[in-house]
Amino acid sequence: MSKLRVAVLGAKGRIGSEAVRAVEAADDMELVAALGRGDSLDALIESGAQVAVELTTPDSVMDNLDHCLRHGIHAVVGTTGWTDERLAHLRGGLDASPGTGVLIAPNFSIGAVLTMKFAQLAAPYFESVEVVELHHPRKVDAPSGTATRTAQLIAAARAEAGCAPQPDATTTALEGARGADVDGVPVHSVRLRGLLAHQEVLLGGEGETLTVRHDSLHHSSFMPGILLGCRRVVTVPGLTFGLEHFLDLG
């Protein structure tokens, strides 16, 4: 059987370099290009890449995806910075490239995907819910893509269940003290040397609290999700947002 031809964009970065190794080690894949900033995207076409794994920066991802879609190359995207406007632009590109698939995964680790799922499930049953994400200090964006997505899922679950707004008597606060407001859910970002990628969802009700915590201790935690994404994205045209859609979570 022929191997899936995979390219990695952002190949010299923290997660990109790990992805290069993971694709090289996968029996059913061939690494056909490993591109860093400044490398020509023509290499994607010349190498015959079927899938591009996009692990660059929020300022680069859109141009890279535009290029992929113009040439019918599927994409597995871990890069953060997704807004409604960016998603609308991407959908336009996909409409013009029927048959091409793009997976955007705010987080490729199974534990993080499950954290989001558990938080979504629990959120309507507690009066209060806040998200704390903790990352290495070289991360350029805050809050993390995972925390933003988690808060959006929590807010949607609470809205669907008809939950009241969260109790909070704060009338005076130093700017930022209550975190960022993502759809009504406070999200707090910690940047600390020694950490990689961690998240806690704190839920509180009458006389009880529940904490859902996930820790990525090494970039290897993201690799099974990236490889799964590459295998599945070629069979699912259009936009898939979230790795959970490629997992059988019941």
Ligand SMILES: NC(=O)C1=CN([C@@H]2O[C@H](COP(=O)(O)OP(=O)(O)OC[C@H]3O[C@@H](n4cnc5c(N)ncnc54)[C@H](OP(=O)(O)O)[C@@H]3O)[C@@H](O)[C@H]2O)C=CC1
């Ligand atoms: N979804 C997930 O599970 C995960 C997502 N991420 C996300 O992935 C992204 C990368 O993270 P991380 O590896 O830590 O960051 P790094 O800064 O270590 O890596 C990004 C790399 O991309 C390079 N780059 C920038 N622009 C381009 C371009 N146009 N073409 C090719 N390469 C380019 C950078 O080069 P230069 O240094 O010269 O700028 C750098 O080497 C972030 O958005 C992060 O949040 C990270 C981990 C897991």
Ligand SMILES: O=C(O)C1=N[C@H](C(=O)O)C[C@H](O)C1
């Ligand atoms: O920058 C990182 O490191 C990570 N970025 C992603 C995010 O912003 O959620 C995924 C993971 O948290 C690691």
